[in-house]
Amino acid sequence: MFFLFGKPYKRGFFCNDESLYHPYLDSTVTSTMLYVIGLFLPICTMIIGEYLHGRNFSGHTANMLFGYTIPPWLWNAYKKVGVFGFGAACTVFITDTAKYTIGRLRPHFMELCVPNIDCNLPEYQHKYIMDFHCTAAVSNKLLKEVRLSFPSGHSSFSAYTMIYLAMYLQLRMKWEGSKLLKHFLQLLCLLMAWFTAMTRISNYKHHWSDVLAGSTLGIVSALVVAHCVAHLFKEEKEKCSIEKHRTTDYEAETGITGIQSSFHDKNFDKIVRIVLNNGYPLQLIFFIIKKKKFWTKDIIIKIIFIRKQTNSLNLQSDTDLLDKTYDNLFISK
Numbered sequence: 001m002f003f004l005f006g007k008p009y010k011r012g013f014f015c016n017d018e019s020l021y022h023p024y025l026d027s028t029v030t031s032t033m034l035y036v037i038g039l040f041l042p043i044c045t046m047i048i049g050e051y052l053h054g055r056n057f058s059g060h061t062a063n064m065l066f067g068y069t070i071p072p073w074l075w076n077a078y079k080k081v082g083v084f085g086f087g088a089a090c091t092v093f094i095t096d097t098a099k100y101t102i103g104r105l106r107p108h109f110m111e112l113c114v115p116n117i118d119c120n121l122p123e124y125q126h127k128y129i130m131d132f133h134c135t136a137a138v139s140n141k142l143l144k145e146v147r148l149s150f151p152s153g154h155s156s157f158s159a160y161t162m163i164y165l166a167m168y169l170q171l172r173m174k175w176e177g178s179k180l181l182k183h184f185l186q187l188l189c190l191l192m193a194w195f196t197a198m199t200r201i202s203n204y205k206h207h208w209s210d211v212l213a214g215s216t217l218g219i220v221s222a223l224v225v226a227h228c229v230a231h232l233f234k235e236e237k238e239k240c241s242i243e244k245h246r247t248t249d250y251e252a253e254t255g256i257t258g259i260q261s262s263f264h265d266k267n268f269d270k271i272v273r274i275v276l277n278n279g280y281p282l283q284l285i286f287f288i289i290k291k292k293k294f295w296t297k298d299i300i301i302k303i304i305f306i307r308k309q310t311n312s313l314n315l316q317s318d319t320d321l322l323d324k325t326y327d328n329l330f331i332s333k
Contacts, residue, residue, distance in 0.1 A: 009103030015119035152214030159218025
């Protein structure tokens with residue numbers, strides 16, 4: 001709407017303002033690159049993340065739409081992407097409102113505009129000039145863009161999308177493998193936002209204060225949307241609370257304590273079902289958790305298979321067998 005119908009505030013300039021005499025350069029990060037990467041990457045990540053989340057966690061209910069059953073993961077992905085898109089639209093709207101209201105001149109203003117003012121004349125020295133028009137043979141689009149320096153739209157949009165994506169990876173997605181991989185991906189998100197912001201200064205598209213204001217706006221928008229609209233922080237707290245209470249209940253039922261630090265694997269429910277389906281009590285699963293810090297579903301299945309062969313139901317008599325099974329599996333890996 002602003003781009004089609006808006007007119008930026010007509011701000012004047014000082015002839016001796018050296019910050020307006022920089023050359024006009026092409027953008028390192030174009031608008032197409034900004035919006036394609038800034039939207040495509042988080043949306044694809046959320047769709048994949050919600051699919052994996054729905055596959056590994058139970059308790060989700062299906063939804064009906066026009067008589068069709070919508071899978072829970074698809075419904076959650078729709079909500080997550082919708083909230084993300086809403087936040088992106090709000091960020092762009094706030095940025096454009098400030099741009100058109102303030103009308104700050106870009107660093108390449110003098111080269112792109114070439115105002116009909118002879119700044120060498122004494123009467124124009126240290127004088128704020130508002131009555132002028134541009135004489136350069138450039139399009140009206142560029143003459144309009146040259147007045148939209150504050151705040152940086154590239155900086156605000158890249159900061160919002162990448163900070164939001166980094167928080168989504170932290171709060172919504174669970175990782176079985178190395179935690180460093182998650183943090184490395186989050187670092188890449190931050191670096192993309194940082195690189196975009198820095199190029200706006202090196203390409204003389206914005207003043208440093210424009211970039212600082214834009215990045216701050218994007219970061220604040222991402223935090224507000226994630227906390228108050230998407231409720232990513234609330235979901236994480238609820239998930240941790242449920243996990244803590246469920247662990248406490250199991251400890252109360254079995255009388256075995258000290259498993260809180262090991263109760264973090266998202267396949268726990270699956271493993272419990274495996275144990276129960278093979279006719280063994282829940283004490284077996286807690287004995288294994290308490291015995292070793294690191295364990296997987298494959299190890300549990302292997303131990304159950306060996307226990308079937310030995311036909312032994314005495315937990316404490318299996319200590320050596322469990323240790324040997326773990327050692328063999330670890331060495332084979």
